[in-house]
Amino acid sequence: MDGRRFADMMMTVLSWAAALLLTGMVVAIIGFVVVRGYSVLSLDFLIEPPRDSMTRGGIMTPLVGTLQLVGVAMFFAIPVGVATGLYFAEYARDDMFTSILRLAIRSLAGVPSVVFGLFGLSLFVILLGFGPSLLAAALTLACLTLPLMVTASEQAFLAVPKDYRDASYALGASKWQTIRKVVLPAAAPTVITGIILSVGRVAGETAPIMFTGAAFFAPHIARSLFSEVMALPYHIYVLATAGTFIEETRPIQYGTVLVLLLLVLGICSGGIYMRSRLRRLMRR
Amino acid sequence: MEKILVSSRGVNLYYDSARVLKDITFDVMEKQVTALIGPSGCGKSSFLRCINRMNDFIPSARVEGEILVGGSNIYAGGVDVIALRRNVGMVFQKPNPFPMSIYDNVAYGPRLHGVKQKDRLDETVKQSLVGAALWDEVKDKLKTPGTGLSGGQQQRLCIARAIATEPEILLMDEPTSALDPMATARIEELVRELKKRYTVVIVTHNMQQAARISDRTAFFLMGDLVEYDATPKMFTSPEDKRTEDYITGRFG
Known part of the structure; x- marks a missing residue:
C-alpha cells in the first residue's frame, strides 16, 4: 500500500471515529438523564408545585416560570431583533x-x-430599580438572544429574491409598501424559524437569570412582572448544589433535567424541521 | 397617423465613471412595438430601465439628458416616480410572480394605488388576465399560488400584473429568454395583440423575434444607438455596416 492510500484510509477512520465519539457522547448524556429521571416523570410531576423543602411534589412552578420568562423575553426581543435585522x-x-x-x-x-x-x-435590577424580578430576568434573556435574532432575521430578509422587489417597485410600490407586502411575508417562515431556535436557547439559560430574578423557591407562580420566578435551569442548579436535602431531591433533580431537555430539544428540533421543510419548498 | 409617446433626448447613463449609454436620441411611437436589439452589454436593458427609472435603485447610476413620456421629462425635479411606474409597466427576463395567489398577484398594483372595492378588483383582475391571454387557463384556480403555474403561464401572469395598473407603456426585458419555444410563440402572439392598447418597448436577444413582432427596431452597440428605423427596412437594407454585420450574424 502506498503512502497516499494509507493517509487516505487513516483520515477516513479518524473522521469516522470522531463522528462516532460525538454521537456516542450525545446518546450517553440523553441516556443518562432518561435512565435517572424517567421514574419520577408523570402528569402530577408537571402540575404540582414542589413541596416539603422540594423533596416531594413536582415542578409546576419552575416550569410555568420558564414559560413566563421566555414569553416576556420574546415580547421584547422579537420586535427589536426583527426590526434591527430589517x-x-x-x-x-x-x-x-x-x-x-x-x-x-x-x-x-x-x-x-x-x-x-x-x-x-446592574442595569435592570439596580439602576432601573426593577429589583430581582420576572421583568429584569426576561429583559436580560432578551439582550442575550438579540444577536441571534438580528442575524437570523437579516439573513431571512436578504434571502428574499431581488426579483420580487423589482416587480413590486416596477408596479409603483414605495419601499415600505414593498417591505410590508412582499419582503416580510416572504421572509416570515425563516424569521419564525430563527425565533423558535432562540426560544430553545433562552429556555435553557441559567447564568443570565440567577442574579436577575430566578428564585430559589417561590410558593406560587409569579402573578406580576415584578415578582421573582422559579425557572427550570436554576431549579436544577438549586436541587443539585444548594438544596437542604440533596440526596432526597436527586430523583426530582433528574426528572427536572429530563423535562428541560425534552422542552429545549423539542423546540429546537421543531425549528430545524421547519427550516428544512421551508428550504425544500423554496427550492421548488 | 403616428404619434410620439416616448422621446429620448441625448441620454447618457453612467455607472460611477463608466459611460454605459452615449447620447441616445430617438422616439418611440404610440401603440407600436419597438424592439431594442444588440449584443450583451450593449446598453439596451440599461436604456429600458431608464424609461421607468428602475436605475434609481443602483446607487452608482447617473442619468444625463431627458426622456419625455407623453411630453414631460421624467428626469425633471419633482417627478412622481410612483405615478410614472404606474404608467410605465415592466415585465422582466425571468418570470417573477410574487409568492401569493394568482388573484393577489394581479390585484397587487391596483391595491397599491388604493383600489379596495371587491367588485372593482374582481373586474380588473379578470380583464387583465383576459388581456394577457391567461384567463381561460386560470379562471377556476385564481386562489392558487401563482408560482404553481408553468414558466410561460407565469410570464403571462406577470404581463397581466403589469397591465392591471392600466399603463400606457409596457417595457419588456427579454421576456421569453427563460421560456421554451411553445411558450415563446404564445408570448409573441400576445405582444402583437397588446400593441392595440399599449405601447410596447421590448429588449430581445433574438433577432427573428424582433423581426416577427416589432414595428421599429433600434440597434445598440457598446452604448451607442447605431441605427433606428422601421423593422422591415432594418432587416433588409440597413444603412450602417455594423447593423448589417450584426443581423446577418457576423458577431454578437
Missing part, C-alpha cells in the same frame, strides 16, 4: 457606521452568558 437588510448603507454596528452585534453574540447576567443585574 434595518441591516433593507436600510443600512454600506459604510463605516454599518460595519461598526455589525461588528458590535457579532461581538455581542460571543459574550459569555454570565456577563449578560451581571449586566442585567
Whole structure:
C-alpha cells in the first residue's frame, strides 16, 4: 500500500471515529438523564408545585416560570431583533457606521452568558430599580438572544429574491409598501424559524437569570412582572448544589433535567424541521 | 397617423465613471412595438430601465439628458416616480410572480394605488388576465399560488400584473429568454395583440423575434444607438455596416 492510500484510509477512520465519539457522547448524556429521571416523570410531576423543602411534589412552578420568562423575553426581543435585522437588510448603507454596528452585534453574540447576567443585574435590577424580578430576568434573556435574532432575521430578509422587489417597485410600490407586502411575508417562515431556535436557547439559560430574578423557591407562580420566578435551569442548579436535602431531591433533580431537555430539544428540533421543510419548498 | 409617446433626448447613463449609454436620441411611437436589439452589454436593458427609472435603485447610476413620456421629462425635479411606474409597466427576463395567489398577484398594483372595492378588483383582475391571454387557463384556480403555474403561464401572469395598473407603456426585458419555444410563440402572439392598447418597448436577444413582432427596431452597440428605423427596412437594407454585420450574424 502506498503512502497516499494509507493517509487516505487513516483520515477516513479518524473522521469516522470522531463522528462516532460525538454521537456516542450525545446518546450517553440523553441516556443518562432518561435512565435517572424517567421514574419520577408523570402528569402530577408537571402540575404540582414542589413541596416539603422540594423533596416531594413536582415542578409546576419552575416550569410555568420558564414559560413566563421566555414569553416576556420574546415580547421584547422579537420586535427589536426583527426590526434591527430589517434595518441591516433593507436600510443600512454600506459604510463605516454599518460595519461598526455589525461588528458590535457579532461581538455581542460571543459574550459569555454570565456577563449578560451581571449586566442585567446592574442595569435592570439596580439602576432601573426593577429589583430581582420576572421583568429584569426576561429583559436580560432578551439582550442575550438579540444577536441571534438580528442575524437570523437579516439573513431571512436578504434571502428574499431581488426579483420580487423589482416587480413590486416596477408596479409603483414605495419601499415600505414593498417591505410590508412582499419582503416580510416572504421572509416570515425563516424569521419564525430563527425565533423558535432562540426560544430553545433562552429556555435553557441559567447564568443570565440567577442574579436577575430566578428564585430559589417561590410558593406560587409569579402573578406580576415584578415578582421573582422559579425557572427550570436554576431549579436544577438549586436541587443539585444548594438544596437542604440533596440526596432526597436527586430523583426530582433528574426528572427536572429530563423535562428541560425534552422542552429545549423539542423546540429546537421543531425549528430545524421547519427550516428544512421551508428550504425544500423554496427550492421548488 | 403616428404619434410620439416616448422621446429620448441625448441620454447618457453612467455607472460611477463608466459611460454605459452615449447620447441616445430617438422616439418611440404610440401603440407600436419597438424592439431594442444588440449584443450583451450593449446598453439596451440599461436604456429600458431608464424609461421607468428602475436605475434609481443602483446607487452608482447617473442619468444625463431627458426622456419625455407623453411630453414631460421624467428626469425633471419633482417627478412622481410612483405615478410614472404606474404608467410605465415592466415585465422582466425571468418570470417573477410574487409568492401569493394568482388573484393577489394581479390585484397587487391596483391595491397599491388604493383600489379596495371587491367588485372593482374582481373586474380588473379578470380583464387583465383576459388581456394577457391567461384567463381561460386560470379562471377556476385564481386562489392558487401563482408560482404553481408553468414558466410561460407565469410570464403571462406577470404581463397581466403589469397591465392591471392600466399603463400606457409596457417595457419588456427579454421576456421569453427563460421560456421554451411553445411558450415563446404564445408570448409573441400576445405582444402583437397588446400593441392595440399599449405601447410596447421590448429588449430581445433574438433577432427573428424582433423581426416577427416589432414595428421599429433600434440597434445598440457598446452604448451607442447605431441605427433606428422601421423593422422591415432594418432587416433588409440597413444603412450602417455594423447593423448589417450584426443581423446577418457576423458577431454578437
